[in-house]
Amino acid sequence: xxxxxxxxxxxxxxxxxxxxxxxxxxxxxxxxxxxxxxxxxxxxxxxxxxxxxxxxxxxxxxxxxxxxxxxxxxxxxxxxxxxxxxxxxxxxxxxxxxxxxxxxxxxxxxxxxxxxxxxxxxxxxxxxxxxxxxxxxxxxxxxxxxxxxxxxxxxxxxxxxxxxxxxxxxxxxxxxxxxxxxxxxxxxxxxxxxxxxxxxxxxxxxxxxxxxxxxxxxxxxxxxxxxxxxxxxxxxxxxxxxxxxxxxxxxxxxxxxxxxxxxxxxxxxxxxxxxxxxxxxxxx
Amino acid sequence: xxxxxxxxxxxxxxxxxxxxxxxxxxxxxxxxxxxxxxxxxxxxxxxxxxxxxxxxxxxxxxxxxxxxxxxxxxxxxxxxxxxxxxxxxxxxxxxxxxxxxxxxxxxxxxxxxxxxxxxxxxxxxxxxxxxxxxxxxxxxxxxxxxxxxxxxxxxxxxxxxxxxxxxxxxxxxxxxxxxxxxxxxxxxxxxxxxxxxxxxxxxxxxxxxxxxxxxxxxxxxxxxxxxxxxxxxxxxxxxxxxxxxxxxxxxxxxxxxxxxxxxxxxxxxxxxxxxxxxxxxxxxxxxxxxxxxxxxxxxx
Numbered sequence: 089x090x091x092x093x094x095x096x097x098x099x100x101x102x103x104x105x106x107x108x109x110x111x112x113x114x115x116x117x118x119x120x121x122x123x124x125x126x127x128x129x130x131x132x133x134x135x136x137x138x139x140x141x142x143x144x145x146x147x148x149x150x151x152x153x154x155x156x157x158x159x160x161x162x163x164x165x166x167x168x169x170x171x172x173x174x175x176x177x178x179x180x181x182x183x184x185x186x187x188x189x190x191x192x193x194x195x196x197x198x199x200x201x202x203x204x205x206x207x208x209x210x211x212x213x214x215x216x217x218x219x220x221x222x223x224x225x226x227x228x229x230x231x232x233x234x235x236x237x238x239x240x241x242x243x244x245x246x247x248x249x250x251x252x253x254x255x256x257x258x259x260x261x262x263x264x265x266x267x268x269x270x271x272x273x274x275x276x277x278x279x280x281x282x283x284x285x286x287x288x289x290x291x292x293x294x295x296x297x298x299x300x301x302x303x304x305x306x307x308x309x310x311x312x313x314x315x316x317x318x319x320x321x322x323x324x325x326x327x328x329x330x331x332x333x334x335x336x337x338x339x340x341x342x343x344x345x346x347x348x349x350x351x352x353x354x355x356x357x358x359x360x361x362x363x364x365x366x367x368x369x370x371x372x
Numbered sequence: 373x374x375x376x377x378x379x380x381x382x383x384x385x386x387x388x389x390x391x392x393x394x395x396x397x398x399x400x401x402x403x404x405x406x407x408x409x410x411x412x413x414x415x416x417x418x419x420x421x422x423x424x425x426x427x428x429x430x431x432x433x434x435x436x437x438x439x440x441x442x443x444x445x446x447x448x449x450x451x452x453x454x455x456x457x458x459x460x461x462x463x464x465x466x467x468x469x470x471x472x473x474x475x476x477x478x479x480x481x482x483x484x485x486x487x488x489x490x491x492x493x494x495x496x497x498x499x500x501x502x503x504x505x506x507x508x509x510x511x512x513x514x515x516x517x518x519x520x521x522x523x524x525x526x527x528x529x530x531x532x533x534x535x536x537x538x539x540x541x542x543x544x545x546x547x548x549x550x551x552x553x554x555x556x557x558x559x560x561x562x563x564x565x566x567x568x569x570x571x572x573x574x575x576x577x578x579x580x581x582x583x584x585x586x587x588x589x590x591x592x593x594x595x596x597x598x599x600x601x602x603x604x605x606x607x608x609x610x611x612x613x614x615x616x617x618x619x620x621x622x623x624x625x626x627x628x629x630x631x632x633x634x635x636x637x638x639x640x641x642x643x644x645x646x647x648x649x650x651x652x653x654x655x656x657x658x659x660x661x662x663x664x665x666x667x668x669x670x671x672x
Contacts, residue, residue, distance in 0.1 A: 116493065327503055
């Protein structure tokens with residue numbers, strides 16, 4: 089009977105572990121949603137901050153985060169897709185592949201603040217872009233590149249070999265096959281990767297701290313060489329600068345809620361795309 | 373050869389060489405990061421020897437004369453990482469085992485996206501949550517002068533790493549061949565015995581990879597520790613003291629450091645060390661992972 093007791097105790101511990109995970113998630117979501125929802129309204133989303141960031145909205149931070157994320161994707165998507173296509177479709181020789189794989193894996197493990205240092209030196213200093221949307225977007229783009237490559241790679245590898253063979257048998261070149269058969273088929277998977285990367289790029293703070301973000305701008309950015317406010321950095325600014333902590337905390341709750349909503353929307357989108365693809369596969 | 377075929381072949385060549393070129397971008401960026409960190413970090417060693425830099429107990433970068441000893445920062449990272457591992461290893465592996473052994477398909481379909489959400493929450497939100505909820509709570513509970521300390525940072529970083537450790541460990545569990553489990557049941561072992569003595573050891577190297585990658589994430593995490601670890605650059609003596617890990621030092625001071633000053637170089641040198649530490653961690657994980665695949669491949 090002793091082993092039965094051990095088993096019960098052991099399983100109880102597993103329930104506990106799962107429970108703690110869910111409680112942690114629940115606590116974060118509940119506290120941020122309940123407190124954040126009180127400050128979010130139309131003005132909060134469309135007005136600039138006023139009175140030393142104690143009143144008004146967060147519109148410039150929203151716009152800044154949008155531009156930064158957009159430029160990161162514009163930079164990383166073509167690059168990442170090309171890299172994945174090379175690795176999957178052109179299947180080059182072993183040593184080259186493993187070298188590229190190794191660099192992708194290790195790039196994925198680089199701490200985000202180190203990307204910030206790289207962006208500061210290369211884009212802000214050497215290229216002379218200054219602290220700007222361009223510098224921050226490129227830095228974020230390099231950071232999300234490994235994620236996009238692996239997502240695209242997985243999606244490409246899921247495309248059945250028979251589709252490629254059928255296309256090649258009809259006389260299409262490899263490039264035509266990739267463009268007209270492989271990419272359209274792999275699109276949902278690639279899209280999931282892009283969506284997840286959007287979430288990561290929009291929420292990251294450390295890489296844009298020295299390359300793009302600023303505590304306060306008067307209005308909206310006018311060119312890609314302007315420095316911008318950004319949502320995650322705005323939370324940091326509200327919590328560490330300024331003189332009215334209580335009022336600033338309320339606004340920070342609002343910003344945190346928007347980031348949380350973004351994460352929830354992104355997760356939902358990823359699930360829906362995955363589900364659809366599964367259905368498609370069943371039909372096929 | 374007709375014009376059309378020639379054009380086709382030409383396009384083929386062009387697209388191929390474009391892809392080949394772009395495929396090396398990751399390698400280029402990785403090398404770029406290494407070169408930049410060395411180039412901007414090494415000049416600090418004209419001011420202070422590498423040994424004094426790593427073992428020096430005082431970090432007074434803007435004092436005259438400055439002191440560049442990063443031992444307090446290294447130890448800050450070590451304490452916080454150690455504490456976070458104590459949180460994320462049992463909870464992460466427990467979560468993975470729950471998903472694998474207890475949850476049915478429907479429960480799993482619900483729980484896995486929830487864990488993905490936990491993974492998707494940006495670190496600034498974790499930091500903010502730690503600052504406004506966890507730190508005041510622990511301050512009252514433990515009656516300590518400030519809730520912004522190594523303990524709070526460890527707890528939050530540990531929870532942040534749970535999805536990383538949990539999902540990778542679950543993958544490892546799934547790779548264990550069914551026959552192992554069935555053989556164990558056939559010998560009369562119950563579910564718990566099978567799990568602890570057969571499935572866990574068989575997934576062992578995959579689970580160690582999961583733990584190591586979780587550690588890499590914790591060591592490199594910046595915003596959370598910047599907000600909740602307290603930020604005192606002194607050698608930590610306990611979990612209830614404020615600490616200043618390497619990442620938060622870079623993030624907090626880079627904005628104020630004068631470009632190309634010794635302080636600026638010192639921050640890059642910290643970044644270099646941080647990069648090398650995570651690089652080694654990741655390489656170890658990759659080596660174990662490779663060995664593990666071979667091992668299981670032979671088993672099938």
